Amino acid sequence: MRLLLPFLIASSLLAAPGERRIPSDPLRLKATVSYGEMEAFLAEVARPGFITVTEEGRSHEGRAIRLVRLNRGGAKARFKVLFYAQQHGNEISGKDAQLCLIRAIADKPALLPEDVDLYLMPMVNPDGAEAGRRTNGAQADLNRDHIRLLQPETRALHAVARRILPHLAVDSHEFTRDGKDWDARGWDCWPLITLDGLNAPWIPAALRREALARVESARPVMARAGYPYARYTVGGLPPLDEMRPSTTEVDDGRNSLGCMGTLSFIIEAGVRREPGAPQDLPARADAYTRLYRHLLGTAASRRRVLALCEAARREPLPPYLPTNFFWAALEGRTGTVKVTERATGKVLEVPSPGLMTDLVVKRSVPTPRAYVVDAAAAGTFKALLDRHGILYSQAGPAPIQAERCRLLRVEAGYDDIYGRYENRQIVERDPAAPHAFPEGSLVVPLDQPLARCAIGILEPCLLYGLYSYRDFSTLALPDGTLPVWRAR
Incomplete structure (x- = not known):
């Protein structure tokens, strides 16, 4: 982590006289903000003890990944919030909304409640932002890198989240409102802005219920502002195509941070990408700002959420x-x-x-007390666990009662009958039996703070998991035995 030091602002980045390039009111935005313009702006607004800007890592191409902290309450600011945006470089309005929010608070500090410790990562993917593309400099989709954490950008985001342990987190994206399928029907997608909460079913139910309640309670807020709003869904078009809330897996920002006991959301603003389509960036950024403020809530609701998160972090794992x-x-x-x-x-x-x-829920397995990684794959898994900050120890010489799991196949194709995503891992689980693991094997206990993160990453029986990726499926032995065993 490095502080952003003031530097000279190039004349090309300066707004016209009397006009701010980044306004406090997102409706006054003229265009999206580039990486260089953001850097200059953050150097300008940084104020010791109030607005702190740090470097949390470097992108694949070497650009700084910035974290902005706004805190005017000091130790009274117990409610920790993390807003992050532009994991996909061509999805811009969340980043622009966050920069306008920083400007608004810099101009009028009283806008930030004294009990809120606010952190923002406006541009997680600066390489993709500069290139105007979805992926980072390594051509990786960052929002599908929350299990393996191969990319420096997602590693930086997770390191920040583990350090802060936010009570509220919001991942910020955009979806496409038009396209040839919509053309064929003579329709446009209606919502300008959408929101959804936690979906992974082993995240404590109280957090998932609170998230869905916030999604529903945003409806009148957005209606009063005049913005078309809906719960975020993916899939095809109505009436008969399947439409559903987005992924239930942890290989995205929203659910992966939720596994840390955080009330976590995804916002998606709708953008028209057809040539000649009206450009409504100011409206999208304003709608974003209104949802950010809605999710921040009142002092009373923040106290309730803080208590929910702390209870979720203490809650025992479910039996299945x-x-x-x-x-x-x-x-x-x-x-x-x-x-x-x-x-x-x-x-x-x-x-x-x-x-x-x-x-x-179609199928469940008993919750193990730990996962054991065979020594042959320990190096690969040690690096993975270290990237996630998950605790582990060396297995002892005594046999461990454990279940072996075997990978039968990975179904690469989309399932047209049941509408299931591709790369389903089909695993068979043997009864528990004593097994002597060789020296160098790892034990990952589930009585640790990041237990739910460990489940989402290591559980071999998940329909979607590590073995959907070839670099992990190839670790299986010739008979299909997987390197991760379930200790009972």
């Missing part, structure tokens, strides 16, 4: 771990999806049996 779970519509319930008719501008409500919003 869901390993196969998916979205469904219970009892064939038909939902409704809003779309905009292009020819008339009318908002249509389309009855949609393909809208799946009920999380269903």
